[in-house]
Amino acid sequence: MTIAISEQAPRRKHGFDYTKTVLYGFAAALVLLIVLPMSWLVYYAFVDKTGAFTIGNFYTLFSDPAFQEPLVTTFVLATSTSLICCLVAAPMGWLVARTDMPLRRTVRLMVTASFVTPPFLGAIAWELLAAPNSGLLNKLARSAFGLESDEHIFNIYSFPGLIFVIACYTFPYVFVLVANALDRMPGDLEDASSILGGGTWQTAKRITIPLVLPALLAGALVAFLQAMTLFGSPAILALPAGFHTMTTKIWSLFQYPPKPELAAAASLPLLILTVILLRAEHMILGRRSYSVIGGKNSDPRIIQLGGLTWLALGFCFVVLLCPVLLPYGALLNASFSRIATTPIWFDNFTFHNLYFVFFELSATKLALYNTFVLGIATATLGTILAVVISYLTTRQAVTGHRALGFLATAPVAIPGIVLGVGLFLSYTQMPLAVSYVCKSISGVPCDTFASAFQLYGTKWILLLAFLTLGLPAAYQQMQSAFRAIHPELEDASRILGATRLRALWQITAPLLRTSVIATWCFVFVGTIRELSAAIMLFTSETKVISVLIFDLNESGDLAAISVLGIIMLVVTFGIVALANRLRIGGSPVQIRNA
Amino acid sequence: MPRTFSRRDFVKGSSALTLAAYASPLRAAAPPATAITPDLIAAAKKEGKVVYYTSIDLAVAEKIGKAFEAKYPGITVRVERSGAERVFQRIGQEYASRIFAVDVVNSSDAAHFIVWKRDGILAPYVPQDVAEHYAPEHKDADGFFASFRAGMSVIGYNTDLVKAADAPKSFADLLDPKWAGKLIKAHPGYSGNVMTATFQLVRELGWDYLEKLAKQKIMQVQSSTDPPKKLALGERAVMVDGNEYNALQVKEAGRPVEIVYPAEGTPFAVGPNAIFKSAPNPNAARLFQSYCFTPECQQLVIDVGALRSLHPRVKEHAGRKPLREIKLWKDDAAGVEKTADEIKARYTKIFGV
Numbered sequence: 001m002t003i004a005i006s007e008q009a010p011r012r013k014h015g016f017d018y019t020k021t022v023l024y025g026f027a028a029a030l031v032l033l034i035v036l037p038m039s040w041l042v043y044y045a046f047v048d049k050t051g052a053f054t055i056g057n058f059y060t061l062f063s064d065p066a067f068q069e070p071l072v073t074t075f076v077l078a079t080s081t082s083l084i085c086c087l088v089a090a091p092m093g094w095l096v097a098r099t100d101m102p103l104r105r106t107v108r109l110m111v112t113a114s115f116v117t118p119p120f121l122g123a124i125a126w127e128l129l130a131a132p133n134s135g136l137l138n139k140l141a142r143s144a145f146g147l148e149s150d151e152h153i154f155n156i157y158s159f160p161g162l163i164f165v166i167a168c169y170t171f172p173y174v175f176v177l178v179a180n181a182l183d184r185m186p187g188d189l190e191d192a193s194s195i196l197g198g199g200t201w202q203t204a205k206r207i208t209i210p211l212v213l214p215a216l217l218a219g220a221l222v223a224f225l226q227a228m229t230l231f232g233s234p235a236i237l238a239l240p241a242g243f244h245t246m247t248t249k250i251w252s253l254f255q256y257p258p259k260p261e262l263a264a265a266a267s268l269p270l271l272i273l274t275v276i277l278l279r280a281e282h283m284i285l286g287r288r289s290y291s292v293i294g295g296k297n298s299d300p301r302i303i304q305l306g307g308l309t310w311l312a313l314g315f316c317f318v319v320l321l322c323p324v325l326l327p328y329g330a331l332l333n334a335s336f337s338r339i340a341t342t343p344i345w346f347d348n349f350t351f352h353n354l355y356f357v358f359f360e361l362s363a364t365k366l367a368l369y370n371t372f373v374l375g376i377a378t379a380t381l382g383t384i385l386a387v388v389i390s391y392l393t394t395r396q397a398v399t400g401h402r403a404l405g406f407l408a409t410a411p412v413a414i415p416g417i418v419l420g421v422g423l424f425l426s427y428t429q430m431p432l433a434v435s436y437v438c439k440s441i442s443g444v445p446c447d448t449f450a451s452a453f454q455l456y457g458t459k460w461i462l463l464l465a466f467l468t469l470g471l472p473a474a475y476q477q478m479q480s481a482f483r484a485i486h487p488e489l490e491d492a493s494r495i496l497g498a499t500r501l502r503a504l505w506q507i508t509a510p511l512l513r514t515s516v517i518a519t520w521c522f523v524f525v526g527t528i529r530e531l532s533a534a535i536m537l538f539t540s541e542t543k544v545i546s547v548l549i550f551d552l553n554e555s556g557d558l559a560a561i562s563v564l565g566i567i568m569l570v571v572t573f574g575i576v577a578l579a580n581r582l583r584i585g586g587s588p589v590q591i592r593n594a
Numbered sequence: 595m596p597r598t599f600s601r602r603d604f605v606k607g608s609s610a611l612t613l614a615a616y617a618s619p620l621r622a623a624a625p626p627a628t629a630i631t632p633d634l635i636a637a638a639k640k641e642g643k644v645v646y647y648t649s650i651d652l653a654v655a656e657k658i659g660k661a662f663e664a665k666y667p668g669i670t671v672r673v674e675r676s677g678a679e680r681v682f683q684r685i686g687q688e689y690a691s692r693i694f695a696v697d698v699v700n701s702s703d704a705a706h707f708i709v710w711k712r713d714g715i716l717a718p719y720v721p722q723d724v725a726e727h728y729a730p731e732h733k734d735a736d737g738f739f740a741s742f743r744a745g746m747s748v749i750g751y752n753t754d755l756v757k758a759a760d761a762p763k764s765f766a767d768l769l770d771p772k773w774a775g776k777l778i779k780a781h782p783g784y785s786g787n788v789m790t791a792t793f794q795l796v797r798e799l800g801w802d803y804l805e806k807l808a809k810q811k812i813m814q815v816q817s818s819t820d821p822p823k824k825l826a827l828g829e830r831a832v833m834v835d836g837n838e839y840n841a842l843q844v845k846e847a848g849r850p851v852e853i854v855y856p857a858e859g860t861p862f863a864v865g866p867n868a869i870f871k872s873a874p875n876p877n878a879a880r881l882f883q884s885y886c887f888t889p890e891c892q893q894l895v896i897d898v899g900a901l902r903s904l905h906p907r908v909k910e911h912a913g914r915k916p917l918r919e920i921k922l923w924k925d926d927a928a929g930v931e932k933t934a935d936e937i938k939a940r941y942t943k944i945f946g947v
Contacts (some may be wrong), residue, residue, distance in 0.1 A: 066943065133755075134827035149755055150776065150831070157813060240813050242946045252947075255783055256683035257935050339849075341827050360656045362672045428691050457693035539688055540647065540674040540695050551676060554784065556820035557652055
């Protein structure tokens with residue numbers, strides 16, 4: 001279907017310019033997705049309750065210590081997370097890409113696992129592990145070191161605890177960027193350095209590190225951004241400790257009695273900061289040349305670790321314990337234990353939690369259904385959009401393709417919770433606005449027509465949110481896939497007499513198939529774990545698994561969460577395995593944190 | 595899938611909202627009592643489902659739902675559980691957008707029913723059991739709601755971590771520096787039970803008490819179902835507030851939890867049930883509402899839920915302290931209704947979240 005649309009693009013003979021139609025159609029769709037909710041957000045931030053213009057909302061917020069503190073907290077949180085991620089991910093990326101350390105593939109797989117683990121699930125798993133008194137690790141420490149019953153080693157309900165948990169699920173972003181940069185870096189330069197007499201350290205200092213630095217800096221920025229915009233983990237760990245971050249503050253402004261104008265005003269700084277940071281990232285990474293891969297590259301130099309092998313392996317193992325091995329173990333334990341934080345033994349093993357989730361919890365079925373329907377719909381629509389837009393931009397098929405590419409990437413700058421607020425304001429107000437406009441034009445009340453714009457309460461509003469959040473990654477993936485296929489193949493086919501459609505179908509489509517499926521898989525995985533936009537937009541009929549898990553955490557039903565979490569992980573790994581089998585080429589896949 | 599609204603839904607919704615805007619108290623004599631008739635059952639089965647928004651503990655709510663499903667096969671109960679204050683927000687948000695998803699509601703904050711009744715969105719309906727057995731103070735004079743359950747917010751402690759002799763006996767005891775960092779407490783912005791309890795605590799002991807308590811480095815959770823569960827895990831030694839029924843459940847399951855009815859008095863809250871005028875499954879809603887007040891369901895509320903029932907025909911459990919022996923603080927829904935927003939704001943300021 002997408003190909004059929006593109007096929008019409010270059011035919012200008014019939015007097016009607018289809019190219020413009022395609023361009024405008026997609027541009028309009030993207031504007032609707034992105035610009036509309038953001039406009040409502042800005043509008044709300046600048047009006048008071050009566051609808052008059054004001055900057056009072058910002059004054060109220062910024063003069064209130066209850067808002068200043070989260071601002072500072074968030075800044076410190078994001079900075080420390082970013083720093084820790086770099087300290088951990090850079091050496092790991094280097095070990096995996098440039099040394100002869102054994103189990104390199106396994107390490108990469110485990111990093112992928114922490115990459116796709118929903119951060120809020122990780123946060124709950126760490127509650128099971130490191131709650132100061134009932135946490136499994138603290139219990140272990142008490143019995144091992146003979147501590148008193150009220151002494152503890154770890155306290156996850158604390159600022160350092162929160163930083164730690166967020167870093168656990170953010171460091172893969174840095175790792176992927178660094179490892180990819182090292183993978184791609186040609187060996188010639190390093191060879192040249194050693195031929196000219198540079199030692200290993202000299203080469204590293206003069207060649208390797210400068211070449212990989214942009215990727216590391218970009219990774220630091222991405223990590224900062226992720227930590228800043230994350231909602232689930234702070235809501236789970238910071239609130240019990242008695243402090244807020246920006247995202248939880250925005251969310252709390254929506255609690256009863258709701259203050260949407262303050263929430264909108266609080267969202268704007270987050271949005272602006274994200275845009276600035278992304279510009280910075282673009283400037284850093286923009287200098288990187290893509291033409292490092294040519295015909296004459298030699299393989300990267302592999303460093304023999306020798307006696308340090310075990311140290312390196314130990315380092316990787318300890319790091320991977322935190323996001324993957326320990327949390328997964330804790331979740332599995334809680335799923336089958338009568339008491340969530342007691343290790344499974346013969347006397348407390350139970351299938352009751354499974355039974356409860358599948359046969360007693362009446363929300364399970366609907367939430368699973370909603371999650372899958374939304375995941376499939378988002379992945380399918382997102383992939384179609386990404387394919388068409390990347391075709392138009394990489395083949396420069398229409399004028400104005402650059403704007404289209406920009407619009408497809410723009411949502412990267414919108415934190416999930418901000419988008420949630422924007423969409424909520426848009427589509428709860430839209431029916432009123434439409435009704436008003438319609439009435440003033442036609443002179444008759446048109447409430448029925450206006451109610452069609454009532455997207456809040458339907459899955460459509462969630463679909464819009466997920467599509468917006470998933471599009472940039474899908475677009476980047478498809479764009480690099482299209483770039484990898486030189487147009488000369490299509491041209492050859494055309495010269496031999498094929499129509500454009502036939503050329504696309506016979507030449508381009510088969511070459512793109514794996515990328516399309518991989519893109520679909522990653523949008524799907526990113527969608528089913530989304531929490532921060534969903535938490536603003538769900539209603540009882542449109543609840544998804546992530547929101548259900550969040551609900552259950554508030555009432556302390558840890559066993560049910562663990563079972564649902566394991567289901568989520570199994571589905572995610574199934575899809576990731578499928579995508580990996582198909583081998584994804586090109587740029588790193590970006591999955592947004594929830 | 596998009597929800598499509600019929601013209602009628604739309605008109606009904608608008609009238610509800612209009613009423614909300616120009617609030618004039620709805621006054622009508624309570625309708626006659628309705629028995630569970632075969633006609634009602636047949637009509638309910640035709641609808642096939644009922645949506646129950648509730649703030650009762652999830653496992654208890656699902657048990658009640660499953661008992662109803664077993665008694666009336668063909669009607670499924672979907673439980674939508676959250677804290678009472680969240681349920682209130684959800685219904686408000688959904689109704690403002692003319693989304694009519696809820697059939698029956700149960701909330702541990704009785705003040706909500708005053709608001710919903712005033713807004714004209716409840717349907718008058720008096721189940722037979724309510725008409726025949728419930729005391730006047732436990733049913734609305736106009737027949738819009740009746741007290742489905744009653745509960746208390748209690749102090750509790752983990753018996754592995756605290757010896758009975760050292761355990762706190764009163765709210766005043768909780769201010770002892772030895773409890774710093776060892777207390778857990780739920781949130782009045784989430785839980786109706788804690789909202790009611792906070793109202794009574796402030797009335798009896800003043801805000802001053804909460805300000806001192808805030809210096810004790812409490813662990814702040816959301817739901818009043820959570821502190822007893824965390825106590826049972828040994829996560830904290832003492833809970834400042836939390837449901838008596840959840841504490842009884844874990845205690846009777848053999849977990850190291852003991853309940854303390856504070857010397858000053860125990861915060862008491864009734865949790866009424868009501869059905870909505872725009873309920874999507876009106877007959878199933880009526881049937882479910884009627885079922886909720888039968889001795890059968892009320893006994894379940896006691897047996898499975900460890901809650902207190904206001905139906906005179908059900909039996910309290912041996913080993914649980916009878917309600918009349920507990921020094922209760924008086925509940926005052928109208929008072930809570932007037933001050934709830936202020937309580938939330940002030941509480942947040944004192945405790946930081």
